[in-house]
Amino acid sequence: MKSSTKDTESILTREETRTGLGPETLKRAILNHLFYNQGKFPEIATRNDYYMAMSFAVRDRLLQRWVASVKKYLNADQKIVSYLSAEYLLGPHLANNLINLGIYENMEKASNSLGMNLDWLIAKEQEPGLGNGGLGRLAACYMDSLATLEIPAIGYGIRYQFGIFEQDIKDGWQIEDTDNWLRRGNPWEIAKRELGYDVKLGGYVQHYTDINGKFKANWIPGMIVKGIAYDTPILGYRVNTCNTLRLWKSEAPKSFDFQTFNQGLYSGAVSDKTVCENISKVLYPNDEQREGKILRLQQQYFFVSCSLQDMIAIHLSQGGKIERFYDKFVVQLNDTHPAIGVAEMMRLLVDVYEVEWDLAWDITKKSFAYTNHTLLPEALETWDQDLFQSVLPRHLEIIQEINRRFLDEVTIRTYGDQDLISSLSIISDGPWKKIRMANLACAGSFAINGVAALHSELLKKTVLKDWYQLWPEKFSNKTNGVTPRRWMVLSNPKLSSLISSKIGEGWIKNLDELTGLEQYADDPSFQQEWMVVKHEMKKDLAKRILQRTKIKVDPSSIFDVHVKRIHEYKRQHLNILHVIALYNRIKQNPDAEVVPRTFIFAGKAAPGYHLAKLMIKLITSVADVVNQDPIVKDRIKVVFYPNYNVTNAQRIYPAADVSEQISTAGKEASGTGNMKLSMNGALTIGTLDGANVEIRDCVGAENFFLFGLTEEEVQQKKSEGYNPFDYYMANPELKLAIDQINSGYFSHMNGSVFKDLINSLLYHDQYLVLADFESYVAEQERVAEAYKDKQRWAKMSILNAARMGKFSSDRSIKDYCDDIWKVGPSPVELVDFHQKTQ
Template sequence: MAENKLNPKLGMDAASLKKSLENHIRFTLGKDQYTSTTYDRYSGLALATRDRLIERWIQTQQTYYDKNAKRVYYLSLEFLLGRTLGNSLMNLGLQKEAEKTAQELGYSLEELREKEWDAGLGNGGLGRLAACFLDSLATMELPAVGYGIRYDYGIFFQSIRDGWQVETPDNWLRFGNVWEFPRPEFTCVVHFYGRTEDWLDENGWKRKRWVDAEEIVAVAYDTPVPGYGNNTVNNLRLWSAKASREFDLNYFNGGDYIQAVAAKATSENITKVLYPNDNVFEGKELRLKQEYFFVSATIQDIFRRYKKTHKTFDQFPDKVAIQLNDTHPAIAIAELMRILVDIERLDWDAAWNITVQTFGYTNHTILPEALEKWSVGLLGRVLPRHLEIIYEINSRFLDGVRERYPADPDLWRDLSIIEEGEDKKIRMANLAIVGSHSLNGVAALHTEILKKSVFPGFYRLWPEKFNNKTNGVTQRRWLKLCNPELSALISSKIGEGWITNLGELRKLEPFAEDSGFRNEWAQVKKKKKEQLAAYILSRNNIEVNPESLFDIQVKRLHEYKRQLLNALHVVTLYNRIIDNPAADHVPRTVIFAGKAAPGYWMAKLIIKLITSIADKVNSDPRVGDLLKVVFLRNYAVSNAEKIIPAANLSEQISTAGTEASGTGNMKFALNGALTIGTLDGANIEILEEVGKDNIFIFGLDSTGVSALKSKGYDPYYYYNKNRELYRILNQIRQGFFSPDQVDRFAPLADALLSNGDTYMLLADYDSYIACQDRAAKLWKDQDAWNKSSILNTARMGKFSTDRTIAEYAKDIWKVHPVHIDF
C-alpha cells in the first residue's frame, strides 16, 4: 500500500469513518438503525467521505488566493462524472476503511456504491474527457476550476422495448445530490434579448450598452474534486437557472398572477435538460441560451475572483487561462470583450489583446455537419450586443487578412467568422480560432486533418496556433477503481508508482515472458468476465460463456462509428456456424452498448437490427455457446466500469478520418483488451505504442478513404464481389431478421447500396472479416493472447490524462503546481 501523504484533521481510520456515518444518518438524515434504508447508509457514507474533503477543499482555495496563483478555468457544456463515492474514497486512501465500515453495518461497499445515481451530465467522450481532466488537474496539484451546467435531467435513461430504444428522463436529482454545495452568495444575473443603444460617457466617448433585456439568475453549485494521495481539492462549479424575483408587471398588473408565475418558471427551463448529441449541429434557441447562460455566469465569476486581488487588467492573462472544450463555450470570447469594453471601459485593442492571450480552444470534431454555425438572425435576437461585437471582431480580423493576402478573396471568405448566404451564419469555430492563442486537436491524425482539411486557411495564417494534445484517460478510475483485481496484480510486481505515473507500467513488460504471471493475468481477466456474465444474466436474462472471446463495442450509436459493420460480422459468424457446424469455430460473445440520440432514426434502427440479430442467434439451438449477442441497455460510466475490464477484443472501427481521438480505445487497452480497429483517431498512436503484433488493424486509412471517394466509390462493386456480404445484405433487406415486417431493415441496406455507403462499410468489410479471423486464430493460442494482453497494458503509459494535462499546462496555460500543506 502506498504511503498516504494526507495529514488528516478528521479521523481517517475505520472507527472514525463509521462514527461520522452514524452521526450523519441520525443528525443529517433524521434516521436510526431501524428506519434507515440502504440508500441512507450510502448517503451517510458519502457525507462522511465528503466531510474529509471539506477541510482540504477550503485549504486548497485559500492557498490559491494566498499565493496569487494563475488558475485554469475549464469551460465545458458537459461533464460526464459518473459516480463519486468510489472515486473519492480511492483518492483519499479510504477504500479499505470504507469496506470495513460497510461490512460492520451488514453491507458490502459495492452494495452501497450501487445506490449512487450516475451524474450523467454529458453525452459521451467529450464529457468523460472533461471529468478525467478534473481528476488529473487535482492529482497534479494544478489550480483549476471546472465550469458547466447543473442539468436537472442528464443524458436520457435508455430502455430497450421490443428491441427498440425508448428514452425516459434521467431524473438524477430525484433524491438530491449529497456531493454538491449550493452557493447562493455567488449568484449572477444573465441577460437575453433586448436591444443596444449608444451613449456618451463622462469623457464624451461614444459607447454601447445593452438595455431592455430579460434577466435570468444563475445559482452556483459546487462539487469538490480531490486529487489522488494529496491535499488538493479543486472545484467543479455548475450553474442552475432560477427565475429572477421580479414578475413581469404586464401580466401581474393585468391580474394574471398564474401567467406571471408560469413565465418565471419557463425561464428556469434553460438548465432543465442536457441536449442529446448525434454529431449533427442543430441551431436551437434553447441550446444557444444554455451556452451563453453558463458562459456569462462563468466570466462574471472569473472577474469577481480576479478583482479581489487586482485593480487593473494588466495581469489578467497572467492569472487567468480559459480553455474552451469545443465550440460550445465559444461565445465566451464575445462576452469577455463585452465586459472589458462596455463595462470596464478598456479600449478595443487592449481588450482584444487580453482576450486572445486568455483563451485556448480545443476542437473535438472533424465532421463538417457537427461544427456550430448560428443563424445571424437568431443570435442577434437573443444576444444583440454580442452580434455587434462579433461583426466588429470579424471586420478588424479580415482587414488584417486582406493586408497580408490582398489578392486572395477565397481565403477571406473561408476565414470569415460570418458565413455569407441567404441565411447568414456565425461560424463559432472560426470565432474560437480568431479569439484564442491556441487551437489544439486531440490526436495526431486529428490535428493533421485540422491543418490540412478543416482549417487550412487558418493554418496558413497562424501555424504557430496549432498544436496537438492527444487525449488520455485517468488511470485512477479506469484501472485502479474499476479493476481492483488487475491493479493489485500489477502493483504486486512493479509497485504503485503507475497510479500517478502511468509510464511505470513499462516495468510490466518482462513479466509478459513469465508463464506464471501470464496465468495469473488470465485468472484476473476470467474473474472480470464472470462478473460481467452475471451482470448480463441479471440485466438481459442471457447466459454467456465466460470462456468465450468477449468481443465488445460500447460507445454512442452513430453511423460513422460503424456498429453496423460489427453487426455484419456477427451475421457472418452466424451463417458460418449454420452452414458448417462441425468447423473449428471460436466461441464468441459479442457485446454492444450505447445510446442513439432520440431524433437519430438510422442509429435507432441499427439498435433494433442488433437486438433482432441477438434474438435470432441466441434462440437458435444450432448455435448454442458458439455465439451469443448482447445489447446492454443504458450505457453509462457505472456500467462501463463493469464492461471494460472484461473485454478481450475492443472494437474501434470508425471510418478512417472521422473519429477525432476516442478514449474508450485507451480504457480497453489499459485493461488488457486487444484492439481491432482502423487507422483512425488515437488508434494510430496506440498502434505505435503497443506494436503491430499486439493490435489488429484493418481497412482503408484516411488517405485511402479520400482517394476512393475522389475516384468514385461504388458500393455495389463490393456487394457483388463478396458472396458472404451479398447474402448478409439480402438477409437484412428481405426480412430474415424481421419476419413480422419484411422491409423493416431495408433502409439500412439501402443506405449501404443505393445511397452511397457514406462511411464505407462495404469497402472495409473484406479486410475487417479477415482481421477478425486473425483475432480468432490468436485466441486459440491463449498463451500468446495473454502475452499480447499484458503488453497492451504495459505500453499504455502515454495515454494518461496526466500526460495530456502536463502538456496543456506547459504549452498552452503556463500554469504551475501549487502544493497544499494541511
C-alpha cells in the first residue's frame, strides 16, 4: 500500500525540519547536537562544544546529499573517477561547507541568536594537515571541483594520525612540533569499521603448479595489516553532488594478544597493534634511515592496496565482471606515490581472481592514468631492490615479469637500442638495482600528463623523453587549477562581494566570467573600491602579523609575499639577498627615496633539509637587524609568518600586492600559489617557469614583472660551465650582501652560522641564484616605480584577477574528464529516504 499524500507531506516536513537550511532550523540543530552528541547544555558548553555541535549540524545536511550521491553512483552505469593521492591538504571544513551549501549568512544568524560569534567558532577547527604542500592542496581543489561539476568520484588516501608538523620559530630556527589534529575529534569523518581490507607485508612467496598445470604463487606474509575506512563527504558548490574522500587507517587484525598478556608479557600483548598502527601514524616519516624508507613504502602500498580492493569490491557488488573493471573505474595516480598500484592491480587480478597475465595487463593499462608533478630527478621515486623485496616480495616478482615482457616489446620497437632499453627499464641496471616508480607508472598507464604547458614540454624533452619518443599518444598537458570557492569566496569575501556586485555570482562556478571586470579596469571609482578592499585585507593581516610575530607593519606599504615550501629551487635566498641590497642602499644614503615595502615570507622546511632551515634562519636574522635599525625608519620590514598552512594562506593571499614566483626556470612543475595570489589581485614578479608562463600570457606581459634566465638559457649557461663566483665578484651589491652574511653581520658576528649556505651559493649554486640576482633587483625597482602610480597599479591588479579564468580547478577537471577519463556529469537529486514504498 502506497503512502498517502498526507503521510508524504508529513515525512517531507519532518525531513525539512531535520535538515532545513533556515536560521531557526539551524539553531535547533546546533542545540540538539550540543545536547545529544556533546552531552552539554549552553551554560556549561565550551567553545569547542559549540564548534562540534555546529559541525554535526552541517554534516547532517551533507549526509543527506552524500547518501543520494552514493546511491546514484552505485546504481548507475557511469564510470567513477578514483583519485589516488598520498596527500590531501584539505584545510578547515566548516566555513567551506557553509559556502558550498549557501548557508553562511543563515548560520551567522543562528550563531548570533545563540550568543556565539561564527568566526570565533570557525577558528576553533583543527586543520587536517594531511599534505606537505602543493600536491596535497591540488588534490583538495580537485575534489572540490569534481563535486561541483557533478562528476562521480572517490578520493583515496591515508588517514594520518599526525599530519605535517606544526612549525614554531625559536631564535630564528624552525622547530617542529607534533600536529595532533585529531586530539579534539573530527566531526567531518564517518568511520566505516565494517569496511576493512587485509594488507600483506613482508614474508616470502611459495611457488607451485596447480592440478591444471598452471603456475601459481602464494604470498606468505610476515605480517597482515587491516585497513579501516574513514569517509569524509566532499560537497560541491550549490549542487546536490557530495562525493567521498575515503582515507584508510591501519590497525592490527588482532589488537590484543590475551595469551601473551597472561604470560606477563604486557607490552608484547599490544606489540602487533603498535607496529600496524605506525603505518598510518605520521605523514612522510623521515626516510634518511632504512627503517624510515621501509615505513614510507609500507604506507604507499597500504593505501593503494586497500583502495584497489575497495574498487573491485564495489564493481563486483554491482554485478560487474572483473575483466571490465575499467568500465566502472578510471584510476588517476597523483604522482608516483601510488604507482605501486600498477603492480598491486596485477597481483589482485593474477593471484586472487586468476586472470591470465596478458588479459590482466590489458585491464591494468586501461585502468590507470599518471600525473607527473616534478622535473627534479631526486623527486622521481626509486626503491632499492633489496628493501623493496623485504616489504613486497610478490610485487618484486610481478614487476620483474612486467619489465621482462615490456623490454621485449621495447627491443622490437627500437631495434635493440640499448640506451633506450636501459632508460625505459623499470629496474635500473648495475649492481645496486632500483625500482623506478615513474617508469612503472608510465608502463602501466594509458595516459601521462604534466601540469603546466612548459612542464609538459620539458617532460617530453628531459625526464620522460624516451617514453614520449615511443608512445607520444599517451602524453598531454593538464595545467593545474585552484578552486575559487575557497581561495576567493571564502578567503576574500569583501573582494568577492565587490566582484559580484558588478558582474553577478556566475563567476564562482564559471571563472571565465571574471573577464566582465575588464570593463571596469579604467573606472576610477571602481579602482578606488578595489584598492579600499585590498587595504582592508592588508590591515587585517597586519593585525595578525603583530599578534604572531610582534612586528608592526604598515598596511600602506607594498605587501611583497613569498609563501611556499622552503626549498633552494624556490629561491627564498634570492629574495632575501635583494632585501639586504635594499637595506644597504638606505644605510649608504639615509635620505634615499624608497617605496615602503613589507617582505612577508612563510613556509616549512623539510625536517632533514639543512640548507632550507638555514634559509629560514637567514630570513629571520635579516629581519632582526632591518626591523630594528632606526636609519631604515620603517621603510622596509621583514616578516617570517610561522606555521604556514591552509588557514594562514587564506589570510595572506587576499592581502598580497606582489606575488613572488621566482623559482629557477625549468624547476617548478606548475605552482598553484601563483594562481591564488593573482586571483586575489596580486601582481607577479617571476621567471618563465611552471604556470607563470601561462599566467603571463593570460594577464598580459604589461601586467607581469618578468626577470631572469629562461629554461633554455639556464641549460646553456650550465653547459658552458657556470661559475657563480664570477657573478659575486662582478656585482658590488651582491658581493656586499654575501660578505655581510659571511662576516656575521646578521648573526651577532658569528660568521660560521651561514657558512654552508654561502658555500652552496658561491661554489655550487645549481639554481643560478647569483646569475639572476641583477635582473631580479632591476625588476624589483620597476615594481616599486609602478606602485607609486596608484591608478596604474589598481588597473593592473584588476586585470590580473579578471584574466584568471583559465586557472580554475573546474577547468582542469573538465580537461581531465574530456581528454583522459571520458566521464561526464551525473546530477544528483535529493530524495526522501524515510518514505516507505511497497
